[in-house]
Amino acid sequence: MSAMPRVVAINTFREAVRDRVLYNLVVFALLMIGAAILVGQISIGIERLVIVNLGLSAISIFGLVMAVFIGVGLVYKEIEKRTLYTLFSKPIRRWEFLVGKYAGLVLTLVINTVLMTIGLAAALLYIGRSFARADVSILIAVYFILLSLALVTAIALFFSCFSSPLLSTLFTLGIYVTGIFAADIRGFGALTSSAFLKGATSVVYYLVPNFRNFNSIAAAAHGESIPFSLVWQNTAYALIYIVLLLIASSAVFSRRNLK
Amino acid sequence: MPAIEILGLTKDYAVGFWRKRMRRSLDNLSLEVNEGEIFGFLGPNGAGKTTCMKLLMGLIFPTAGTARILGRPIDDVAMHRDIGYLPEQPYFYDYLTARELLDYYARFSGFSAAERRARVTRVLERVGLASAADVQLRKFSKGMLQRAGIAQAIIHDPRIVFLDEPMSGLDPIGRREVRDIILDLKTQGRTVFFSTHILSDAEMLCDRVAVLHLGKLRGVGSPGKIVSVEVHAMEILFEPAEGHSLPPGLAQRAMPVGGRYRLELPEAALYSAFDEIRACNARILSVSPVRQTLEDYFLGLVERAPQATPPVEAGTR
């Protein structure tokens, strides 16, 4: 990354740390400890399934909350508080600032996710499992979660360039939920006889990122292997959306009169 | 090459909640600031000074007109290496300490870590924040934020410094220190472009001033010429001697203020008043000229130029 965005990214990460964002890890750790102790006592043979399912779901939800709620304030807060006045008097372009803010939040999410994954691994060790080859799918599932979080962050950042945090949150979550059900929506359109509905649902399907593609939690929990082709497909899929969203964000933001 | 070249800069804002109308905040402003001069941008509140600064910084975009800074167009971000900007009522990341904040800004100029450390220490000293260097900005007072703002504007030794109301929020000592900083910058050959609504600041510092009123330029030149500050009267503050009352002639003319008296009189009558005060053993505390305030000056401007109408309606949208 070139110098300007990196400086902004590191500061964004520092802000998250000082705002005690990483404290969510404490909650996650307690959750894992509680779950590990509980399943150790009650279940026979499905400990791994329960722990992996719970752990990955928590990683995904915690990350989603963080990506949305920090993401929608990334740009908005700097405009509102006018911290951008001094920043933009430095030799930094507006898109460099956006990329820096984006990278800073993604960095925060990556570190948070890595730490939670270590917590999940510790819980698996606690319930007395040594790691096996099949556990690679847990790591792949975590990677997919990170891809989806990076994409959600890009969506939140895009909205935060021109609307209030509340609206941005609604828009971002709306797109996320629509994206989860994208395939169902198209399926519904295919069932109707209305050409309009068929068309509209297809447009939604192709426009909104299909977030279900990034969900391999079930496969990982059952120890199934995840095809490697899916890894690069998902990576490319997320990257295309992210790049387009960042370009759109900077197009909007670069023309904007600051408050 | 002029340091700053403003060519017909115009800015309309949409105002009103339901029916948006456009209001002209800056009207066809053209101005040149030479390199090495301290240039005062004068005008009462709402004149358009901040609007102009924000346009020059690329924070907002002009409705019409252009400007060049050091010969480069204002949307050329690389030119920002050579400028510093103190916004009006600056606000910073309050989770950082002053030292961290300045280090952060210095990074955009590409200094090495050692260079940044040296510069940050030096500039904190310069603006009088050395003792608060490691305090988080959330604990800063308004005056301290202003100082931090000046520090970030000069940390990279820019060729031009833009200061929007640099003295606001400062106590008399602070104002004095800021004046010294501005004069220092001039000694180092820098250009200072600062806005103020306080006439005396401009008088004391500026090589040239521009007067802005309701978005329109009303004059450019040396402060003495443009804002001819006529001394209409003198003011004497004095304290009667213990146990003495004032002679009726003096008591009639002077205004009591907290055990003291204030006497306003034409300059020609000054010395005879001294004699009267001496005669009754009163102590003179101060003698000062009563000046036209900038507000008076602008009132005069408006009266003298009735063809200048208030905010131009630039049509509806």
Ligand SMILES: Nc1ncnc2c1ncn2[C@@H]1O[C@H](COP(=O)(O)OP(=O)(O)O)[C@@H](O)[C@H]1O
């Ligand atoms: N964002 C804005 N939206 C609408 N009007 C504005 C905005 N900013 C400034 N104005 C108006 O523009 C005029 C000039 O303001 P400003 O440039 O702040 O003046 P000054 O700095 O000289 O006090 C004022 O009438 C102000 O109300």
Ligand SMILES: [Mg+2]
């Ligand atoms: Mg102002």
